[in-house]
Amino acid sequence: MRYAETGYNLEIDLATGNIERVETDPKLMETHLGGLGTSVKIHWDRVPPEVKAFDPENLLIFSSGLLIGTPAFSANRTIVTFISPQTGLLAYPMMGGFWSAELKYAGYDKVIFRNKSPEWVYIWINNDKVEIRDASHLVGKGALETQELIRNELNQPNAQVAAIGPAGENKVFVASIEQSRSSSSRGGGGAVMGDKKIKAVAVRGTKDIYLAHGDEFMEQMKEMTKYIKFRNENPLPGIMTILSGIGSPAEMKHTDEKWHTESFAWGNARRRRKDFWTKEIEESWKKTQLESTKRLISCFNCPTQCGGLITHEDVPSYMMKCFSKLTYLMGAEVDDLDFGYKIAKRAFEYGVDSFSTPQILAFAVELYEAGILTDKDFAGTDKYEACPSDKRGRFFWLLDRLAHREGIGDILADGVYWAARKIGKGAEAYDHNTIKKHEQMNIKLGMMDPLYYLMYSTNEKISITQMEGNWPQAAFPNKEDREAFVKDWPQLPDEHFKQYFLDWEPRGEKANPYYPTADMCSEIVDWMEMLHNIDDACCVCAGMSSFCLKPPWHIHNYPKIISAATGLDLDEAGLKKIVNRSRNLHRAFNIRRGMSRADEKPPEDHWKKRFPELEENLLSTYYKYKGWNMDGIPTKEKLHELDLDYVAEDLEKRGLYKNGQD
């Protein structure tokens, strides 16, 4: 009997149409848990470093996680893994919604795709019945539209569908996979799906998931419920509204956007507008939002509700996710929330990443204003009009071109980094907000922040929101507030962290960039990353865990809950070791693909005040803390400690240990 997991993966060879239900090795749960952990292991074993994103051998894995399908609150992520066309590294964007629970109830932990289909297809998984079906009639359809069409044609209102839109079909490097109220966006999973000619994956399941110790499990959940209720009634004092509660930032509920609109940078991550949030704006935005939001909605088995059902003027209903509400609007420098709602719907139908895409469009606008792109690039053809000159029109036009790879859109579709190099003529200088070729959040600040420095530089996700969260973003000015904050902080991995927080000041000696010290930063960042890695193996939403201050999920209850679900006898040290193993395997996988220390740095203008020496020291200290050598490669000793000698051997064989370092 397998507990918590189903013990089966679905292997689909798209070239031959062969479908297999494959039993997995029960030992893998002990070594990698599940979710991202076990997916990384599969990529390591089966995808050699020569394989490129659009090679048939690039595996595309849709994974549920260890706790999916159990009553564990907010366990609902689907993690999609593949070699990214944009970065060449292993990407693992995740989506919420309902898909992975359905997969688990259908009897599978993962769906693994290899090779390419000769024709457009969609996959229909209904318990033991799995079909590859013709999708030629769905080509060109929107990613949201496709979900409904498939549900209707199967006559399965409860089927969950993950689909790509035209952007995925056209292998746009920032193409997303859309599903229900969520999407798997970062890194171009939609493009890999499109390359394999999979339009959608639909799933419906009505089978059982077993808990090893159900009673204990439910006791833990009861405790968590108490805490959730407590937190709902007691938002954290002294923290901006959006981060004071639990769950992903409740962007659909809160109308106060002063913080985002004034702290984040507009346009191509250029300008902060510190006096944007006027009374007038506040009223008009509030009106638009309250009129458009028909209901707040959640993902599978989550007690919070950070999504919204939007019906805005003549735009057909759609479900809005999180920050997309603002990204296009800020990129286009349009002050009206109405624009945000209108363009988001079109972007979701195309199926594109709401973080990267607006920045690519804003980058194009900047190049045009600088004369690097010209009217020729913005001209019309017999298929489409020339680019309008107003801000809104321009963004819509550019989005249309990008999604269809038409004209200049064909170049922009590869993302800012690659587009800048193709365009040349100085365009490279406008690529000022990417890390490892991937567009970052639109933030530009003053003083270098050592914690963020490490997070931006070192995480395999290459996306800051997937790493930060448990430690407050800034020091509290008041000592009393700090004391109050640390008093009730059971989520901390260890008591001594409290002192770091108590001593941390917004200004002066004990402030950024020198405090927290490099050693302290290493501990804090490692803790936050560890929690993200546990979430990603269990597929618990970071909004209820690692991306949340004082969250319901933490290192002290996780081992108990996982043990009750699986029957494993895990303690904190044991759990840490498992996710550390997967984390190091992931890093080794990327190292094997050419990632190096030189890639590990935030954009040059991310902060105005930089400290090159201190920054190098931060990175070295962190590497050492993690058991990596000065090239950022896990040492043989570290790998041995994590039972990964086979990885050390491989790295050695490939000559990756250089300059006498091992």
Add this chain to the structure above:
Amino acid sequence: MAKIKKKIKTIKVDADKCNGCRTCEVVCSAFHSSPKWSVINPARSRIQIIRHPLKNIWLPVFAGEYAPAECMGRDKYIIDGKEYDECAFCRASCPSRDLFKEPDSGLPLKCDMCEDDPPREKPLCVEWCLNDVLIYEEREEEVEEGVEMEDVEAGLTSMVDKYGLEKVAETITRMSQKE
């Protein structure tokens, strides 16, 4: 017929507040597994959320009586401009649809208000819906004594409908001999 006092248990459904999380389905199925909490499968839940997100429809419906035959006349509601599925509000476990049936055996499911020993203060779905969609109320009423179809009988009736009385009787005899 004699009058008796009976506890009437009601769950008030504030459907406008439902955010579609399906926690109620998860918990109901877990509670009714044996041993309790060992098996999770929303398809076995006695509450089902009828969902049409883009139409703004999230409708929690509880499993009611077993119906051996489907209705000839069907209802279809439009409320506040939203058109609900045919039979959306009906609680019957009925041959016309998959709702409220054990997925493997097809046996009918029925909400038993989480009967338990000792009795619970609140049904499980009510307790676990943290959005106050499901509100539990109890009251006493005098009613005429009547015969209620118990779970076993409902199950047997559905088997009889499916396989015929003779077959079911034969099977039961054979099973009792084996015991």
